[in-house]
Amino acid sequence: MAAATEEFFDVVDEFDVPIERMSRSEVHRQGLRHRAVHIFLFRTDGRILIHLRTATKEEFPSVWTSSASGHVSAGESYSTAAERELLEELGVSASLAHVAKFDACAATSNEFTELYEARSDADIAVDSSEIADIKWVTLEEARARVEAAPDEFSPAFRLLFAAYLRTHP
Numbered sequence: 001m002a003a004a005t006e007e008f009f010d011v012v013d014e015f016d017v018p019i020e021r022m023s024r025s026e027v028h029r030q031g032l033r034h035r036a037v038h039i040f041l042f043r044t045d046g047r048i049l050i051h052l053r054t055a056t057k058e059e060f061p062s063v064w065t066s067s068a069s070g071h072v073s074a075g076e077s078y079s080t081a082a083e084r085e086l087l088e089e090l091g092v093s094a095s096l097a098h099v100a101k102f103d104a105c106a107a108t109s110n111e112f113t114e115l116y117e118a119r120s121d122a123d124i125a126v127d128s129s130e131i132a133d134i135k136w137v138t139l140e141e142a143r144a145r146v147e148a149a150p151d152e153f154s155p156a157f158r159l160l161f162a163a164y165l166r167t168h169p
Helices: 024-030 078-090 139-148 155-167
Strands: 008-012 018-023 034-042 048-053 068-071 096-102 111-119 131-137
Touching: 008 024, 008 034, 018 024, 034 078, 034 155, 048 139, 068 078, 078 096, 078 111, 096 155, 111 155, 131 139, 139 155
Parallel strands: 034 111
Antiparallel strands: 008 018, 034 048, 034 068, 048 131, 096 111
Protein backbone atom coordinates (compact mmCIF):
# COMPACT_ATOMS: atom_id res chain seq x y z
CA MET A 1 0.00 0.00 0.00
CA ALA A 2 2.85 2.44 0.76
CA ALA A 3 4.03 2.25 -2.86
CA ALA A 4 0.66 3.58 -4.06
CA THR A 5 1.02 6.75 -1.99
CA GLU A 6 4.75 7.26 -2.50
CA GLU A 7 5.78 10.62 -3.95
CA PHE A 8 7.29 10.84 -7.41
CA PHE A 9 10.02 13.29 -8.36
CA ASP A 10 11.46 14.56 -11.60
CA VAL A 11 15.02 13.31 -11.92
CA VAL A 12 16.93 16.15 -13.56
CA ASP A 13 20.18 16.53 -15.47
CA GLU A 14 23.04 18.88 -14.59
CA PHE A 15 21.05 21.78 -16.08
CA ASP A 16 17.90 21.04 -14.04
CA VAL A 17 16.06 19.64 -17.06
CA PRO A 18 13.75 16.72 -16.22
CA ILE A 19 14.91 13.44 -17.74
CA GLU A 20 12.85 10.86 -15.88
CA ARG A 21 10.24 10.39 -13.14
CA MET A 22 11.03 8.10 -10.26
CA SER A 23 9.76 7.31 -6.78
CA ARG A 24 11.13 9.26 -3.84
CA SER A 25 12.70 6.15 -2.32
CA GLU A 26 14.49 5.24 -5.56
CA VAL A 27 15.73 8.79 -6.18
CA HIS A 28 17.16 8.94 -2.66
CA ARG A 29 18.53 5.39 -2.78
CA GLN A 30 20.45 6.18 -5.98
CA GLY A 31 21.40 9.73 -4.96
CA LEU A 32 19.95 11.20 -8.15
CA ARG A 33 19.54 14.93 -8.83
CA HIS A 34 16.05 16.23 -8.12
CA ARG A 35 14.36 19.44 -6.91
CA ALA A 36 13.51 21.13 -3.62
CA VAL A 37 12.33 24.44 -2.20
CA HIS A 38 13.12 26.32 1.01
CA ILE A 39 11.13 29.22 2.40
CA PHE A 40 12.35 31.81 4.88
CA LEU A 41 9.27 33.14 6.69
CA PHE A 42 9.66 36.52 8.36
CA ARG A 43 7.45 38.46 10.75
CA THR A 44 6.93 42.12 9.89
CA ASP A 45 9.34 42.95 12.74
CA GLY A 46 12.11 41.21 10.76
CA ARG A 47 12.41 37.99 12.79
CA ILE A 48 12.82 34.76 10.84
CA LEU A 49 11.26 31.44 11.79
CA ILE A 50 13.62 28.46 12.02
CA HIS A 51 12.34 25.01 12.81
CA LEU A 52 13.74 21.90 14.45
CA ARG A 53 13.28 18.82 12.30
CA THR A 54 11.70 15.85 14.06
CA ALA A 55 13.90 12.98 15.25
CA THR A 56 12.15 10.69 12.75
CA LYS A 57 13.24 12.58 9.62
CA GLU A 58 15.10 10.45 7.06
CA GLU A 59 17.82 13.05 6.51
CA PHE A 60 19.21 15.43 9.12
CA PRO A 61 16.92 14.54 12.03
CA SER A 62 16.83 16.84 15.05
CA VAL A 63 18.60 19.80 13.45
CA TRP A 64 17.41 23.35 12.80
CA THR A 65 16.53 24.38 9.27
CA SER A 66 14.57 26.81 7.11
CA SER A 67 11.09 27.94 8.07
CA ALA A 68 9.63 25.43 5.61
CA SER A 69 11.10 23.22 2.94
CA GLY A 70 10.36 20.19 0.84
CA HIS A 71 10.63 18.38 -2.42
CA VAL A 72 9.16 19.51 -5.71
CA SER A 73 6.81 16.78 -6.91
CA ALA A 74 7.01 15.41 -10.44
CA GLY A 75 5.49 17.93 -12.86
CA GLU A 76 5.18 20.63 -10.17
CA SER A 77 6.77 24.07 -10.45
CA TYR A 78 9.15 25.37 -7.81
CA SER A 79 6.78 28.20 -6.90
CA THR A 80 3.78 25.88 -6.51
CA ALA A 81 5.86 23.57 -4.31
CA ALA A 82 6.93 26.53 -2.16
CA GLU A 83 3.32 27.64 -1.64
CA ARG A 84 2.31 24.05 -0.81
CA GLU A 85 5.16 23.48 1.66
CA LEU A 86 4.53 26.76 3.49
CA LEU A 87 0.87 25.83 3.92
CA GLU A 88 1.48 22.15 4.78
CA GLU A 89 4.28 22.69 7.29
CA LEU A 90 3.25 25.99 8.91
CA GLY A 91 -0.39 26.54 7.95
CA VAL A 92 0.51 29.87 6.35
CA SER A 93 -0.58 31.24 3.01
CA ALA A 94 1.51 34.26 2.05
CA SER A 95 2.92 35.99 -0.99
CA LEU A 96 6.29 34.49 -1.90
CA ALA A 97 9.27 36.28 -3.41
CA HIS A 98 11.94 34.29 -5.24
CA VAL A 99 15.37 34.88 -3.67
CA ALA A 100 17.85 32.59 -5.42
CA LYS A 101 18.43 29.25 -7.09
CA PHE A 102 21.16 26.86 -5.99
CA ASP A 103 22.73 24.09 -8.01
CA ALA A 104 22.44 20.51 -6.82
CA CYS A 105 25.40 19.73 -4.55
CA ALA A 106 26.32 17.74 -1.45
CA ALA A 107 25.01 20.45 0.90
CA THR A 108 21.58 20.33 -0.78
CA SER A 109 21.49 16.50 -0.86
CA ASN A 110 21.84 16.62 -4.66
CA GLU A 111 18.76 18.85 -5.00
CA PHE A 112 18.46 21.87 -7.24
CA THR A 113 16.98 24.26 -4.69
CA GLU A 114 15.01 27.47 -5.04
CA LEU A 115 14.83 29.77 -2.04
CA TYR A 116 11.80 31.97 -1.41
CA GLU A 117 10.94 34.46 1.30
CA ALA A 118 7.57 35.47 2.70
CA ARG A 119 6.33 37.89 5.34
CA SER A 120 3.37 37.12 7.56
CA ASP A 121 2.19 37.73 11.10
CA ALA A 122 -0.38 34.93 10.79
CA ASP A 123 -0.68 32.30 13.50
CA ILE A 124 1.49 29.24 12.87
CA ALA A 125 -0.05 25.76 12.70
CA VAL A 126 2.93 23.41 12.83
CA ASP A 127 2.87 20.00 11.14
CA SER A 128 4.14 17.96 14.09
CA SER A 129 5.15 15.06 11.83
CA GLU A 130 7.76 17.37 10.27
CA ILE A 131 8.55 19.95 12.96
CA ALA A 132 9.56 19.35 16.59
CA ASP A 133 9.96 23.02 17.58
CA ILE A 134 10.07 26.53 16.14
CA LYS A 135 11.90 29.71 17.09
CA TRP A 136 11.51 33.29 15.89
CA VAL A 137 14.96 34.90 15.83
CA THR A 138 16.57 37.97 14.35
CA LEU A 139 18.94 37.46 11.42
CA GLU A 140 21.81 38.37 13.74
CA GLU A 141 20.70 35.80 16.33
CA ALA A 142 20.42 33.15 13.61
CA ARG A 143 23.86 34.05 12.23
CA ALA A 144 25.42 33.83 15.69
CA ARG A 145 23.77 30.46 16.38
CA VAL A 146 24.96 29.02 13.05
CA GLU A 147 28.50 30.28 13.68
CA ALA A 148 28.57 28.93 17.26
CA ALA A 149 27.10 25.50 16.49
CA PRO A 150 26.99 24.79 12.72
CA ASP A 151 26.25 21.09 13.22
CA GLU A 152 22.95 22.02 14.88
CA PHE A 153 21.73 23.26 11.46
CA SER A 154 21.09 21.37 8.24
CA PRO A 155 23.78 21.74 5.54
CA ALA A 156 21.18 23.16 3.14
CA PHE A 157 20.12 25.82 5.64
CA ARG A 158 23.75 26.82 6.28
CA LEU A 159 24.34 27.23 2.52
CA LEU A 160 21.10 29.12 1.81
CA PHE A 161 21.31 31.30 4.92
CA ALA A 162 24.91 32.36 4.17
CA ALA A 163 23.92 33.30 0.62
CA TYR A 164 20.86 35.17 1.93
CA LEU A 165 23.00 37.19 4.35
CA ARG A 166 25.40 38.13 1.52
CA THR A 167 22.55 39.56 -0.56
CA HIS A 168 20.42 40.95 2.33
CA PRO A 169 22.91 42.54 4.74
